[in-house]
Amino acid sequence: MLARFFVPAFAAVLLLTMPAAAKEKTKASQVTCEGVFGPESSEALVKQTFGPDNVVTGMVDGPEGMQMLATTVFPDDPQRTMRFGWWDEDARSGLSYVDLAPSQIAPGGVRIGQTVAEVEALNGAPFTIGGFWWDYGGYANIENGNLAHTDDKTCWVSIRFSPADDYSSDIDATPVSGEVQVPSGEALLEMLDVRVAVVSVSWPAPEGYGEDHGQPAD
Template sequence: MLARLSLIALATALLAAAPVAAKDKVKAADSDTLACAGVYGPESNEALVKETFGAENVVTGMVYGPEGIEMIATTVYPDDPERKMEFGWFDDENLTYLSYVELSPSQAAPGGVKLGMSVADVVALNGQPFIVGGFWWDYGGYANIESGTLAGEQEGGCYISIRFSPEEDYPADLDVTAIAGEVQVPSDEPLLAKLDTRVGVLSVGYAWPDALPQPEY
C-alpha cells in the first residue's frame, strides 16, 4: 500500500559523483550543507540508506506524526541525537521514493538553514521576511516562506520545511496570545525574539512522484 503524503514533508543530499571509500561516503552524507541528490534524492530508498550509512546504523519502523498519525520511516543513528536523521517514503511498502528527511544538528539544508537558528537568522538567510504559524498545537510553528532564497523548489527539486519552537519557560504574566494557536505570526513579531524562538525541526522533501499513482484520500 502506498504511503500517505507526509505531513512533515521534505528532503536533501551530499554524495560525491566519483567513487569514494565507505567511511568517506558516510562522512560526506551526514554533514555540511546538503544537495537534493543521491541518498537524499527523490529516488532514494532504504537499501541506499543502508549502503550509505551502514545497515547497523539504520532502523525502519513505525513513527508518529501530528495527531498521533502512524507512519513507516527509516531512522539513521537512532541513538545519537547529534546525527539522527529520519527518512520517510511515499511508497512505504517497498521503502522507496523519498518523501522527506529530517536533518540532524550537524547538517544544513539548502540555503544554509540549521537546527537551532533563530527566526532572525533564517530571515537573514532568506533575504525576505515571512510568516510563522502560531505555537502550542499539533501543526504550529511552521514557517510559511512565499518569497526569498528559501521559498519554493530548491536546486534538485526539493523543498525546505522549517518548524520553529519557542522557549517554554517564560514568565506567567507574559501575554503570548499573539503567537498562540492557529494564528499567522510575522517574522518580526517581538515575542519571537523574547521567547528565543529557534528552528526545532528541519526537513527537506519532495512532491508526490509521477511514477506512483495518486493517493486516495
C-alpha cells in the first residue's frame, strides 16, 4: 500500500547541473496516461515496451529507511530512468505510479528541472508546496487549476520540488523547512532555485483492492 501514498524520490534534479549544450540535445518525449503508463500496465508490458534487458524489478529505498518493490527501466541511463510501482506486487501489475525520466514530459507539460513559476504558469493558478529537508517534503499540493486531480478515473501528476544543493548562507530558509505549507509565490523559492525534482504519473487503487489484500475496501 505504501506505493499509493509515497512516490520515491530516487530522481535527482539532473537538468540543473547539465551543461546548456547537453540540455539542448535532450529530446523530450510526451507521456500520456495510457498503454504502458495506463492503469492496466504490468511488468510484462514494461518489458515488451522497453526491452527485457532494460528492465529490473527489485527492492528499492523508500521513506524512513523502508524498502519497497519497484520496476526500474534503463537503470544505467539517468536521462531515461523510470520507476514503476504496482498495486498488485505479487503479479507486478496494476500501475500505482511511475516516476518519469528527465527526458519525459508529463501530462499537463510538467518535467524535471522546471521552476516553481513555470509550473504555476502551466497550472494557471497558485498552489502550495510542502516544506523541504525531510522524508515527505517538497510535494506540490495542487487543489485548483489545470494540474489539479479531480477525477479518480483518470491519472494524476504528482510533483516534488527540491532546492538547489548549494545556496547563499545569507538566506534564512527556515520559513520553507519542515512540516509547513509554502505558497508557490513565496520569494524564497526563487532565491533557493527550487525546481521540479520528481514527476510521477499515478493511478488510484483498482476497485476491490482492499478486499483482495485482506483490508476493508473504501
